[in-house]
Amino acid sequence: MTVVNLSPDSNLQVNCSGNRLDATREALSADLDFHGTNGSYGSHAWHPFPAKFPPQLPEFMIRELSDPGDLVLDPMLGSGTTLVEALRLGRRVVGCDIDPLARMIATTKLTPIDPVATIQEGDSVLAGASDDYRRCRSRLQRDLELRFDARTAQFIDYWFLPQQQLELLALVQRIEALPEGGTRDFLRVAFSSTIIAKSGGVSLARDLAHTRPHRDTEKTPPSAFVEFGKRLERNVAAFGGDESTEAAMPFCLNGAGETDLQEPPPTASIHATSAADTGLPAACIDLIVTSPPYANNAIDYMRAHKFSLVWFGWKIAELSRLRAQYVGHDAIAGLSREELPNQCEDSLTRLADRDDRKALVLRRYFEEMRTVISEMQRVLKVGRPAVIVVGSSTLRGLDVETHKGLAAIGEDAGLVLAGIGARVLDRDRRMMPARWGNRQHSQIEERIHKEYVIGLVKQ
Secondary structure: OOOOOOOOOOHHHOOOOOOOHHHHHHHHOOOOOOOOOOOOOHHHHOOOOOOOOOOHHHHHHHHHHOOOOOEEEEOOOOOOHHHHHHHHOOOEEEEEOOOHHHHHHHHHHHOOOOHHHHHHHHHHHHHHHHHHHHHOHHHHHHHHHHHOOHHHHHHHHHHOOHHHHHHHHHHHHHHHOOOOOHHHHHHHHHHHHHHOOOOOOOOOEEOHHHOOOEEOOOOOOOOHHHHHHHHHHHHHHHHOOOHHHHHOOOOOEOOOOOEOOOOOOOOEEEEOOOOOOOOOOOOOEOEEEEOOOOHHHOOOHHHHHHHHHHHHOOOHHHHHHHHOOOOOOOOOOOOOOOOOOHHHHHHHHHHHOOOHHHHHHHHHHHHHHHHHHHHHHHHEOOOOEEEEEEEOOEEOOEEOOHHHHHHHHHHHOOEEEEEEEEEEOOOOOOOOOOOOOOOOOOHHHHHOOEEEEEEEEEO
């Protein structure tokens, strides 16, 4: 991956002309629902990821609020939807996330590969792993016993049957033997999507792709080899020739090892840093488009991501410590209790009357988002916008108006509020937490049905 030059004296921060306040206001007044559109084309469908916004949303904002060559940031990059769309539109991109699986997925989407060589390498990995399973099962069993610490092994044994454990180990060992690079990363993403899958995957978990896993001992998981083969073909097929597919593929390599674009592809960089401390120079960003987690830990990404990450060498204890650093985590230790904007304090007071602990969790969310938005203000160029897409949250039957709270925090950080747009979620297309039985008005349904698009501009 080509890395963007972000040194403090870089020319990326000198062009501050062109105030986008009016353009941001106009963009927020558009129809932002994008119902009836396909958001799962091309690389966007490579790996399940809960609650990601449709690619048409960042695409629209990037087209309206930036120019080719501008530097676009997503400080909470998730599966990389913003970065893929920005790169495709000729912008330079930078993303940040502390989630290892999110970085892996996004990096893979932004890295040029040769689709023909990739499918050949993938077929070779699958054939070799299958052969290892047939001929070297005792060796695989020994390797399995040595691969994980006690706590991680307990997790593996609880969620995966013995057959799938050996099949997954055979696959991941073959992938690990490949040279580092785009093909290896592509196969790692295909491997992960056999576990974290809308259809249930190869573990005993149900609803894993929605981050709400529960163990189903009646489930008969499919072969990891079969699922890996399906996912490999499906993901490589994204390099096909139809227009919608090409729209999601920034670039790939042809047989000569060159990109399929006339000009060199725009630059991209992904950082393993938090949104609150990106490490980027001040005033270097032309546009931010991001979607922070829901308040009150409504979607717990690590609950699902650890199912894949343990196979890539992460320990359960390490992932638990990392989860405690996520924005929206439900711990209440370490609150600063500093006064927040009136909009936030009013919501907290109303919620505390119903549930004091829930109010503390929400306070933590607002405090963390204040540091994130302050960092956005720092890295933005003057006159340039930040677009924040945030879901509504109903806690203990109370709409805490998260979008208004974040807008007030933005103004408190010195940004100008251009406006707040609203979009109704298309639940038939967007991967949200599943309904349980016939409970059409469950708590999760009540609090995740609408999103707000906040536009803030640095003046």
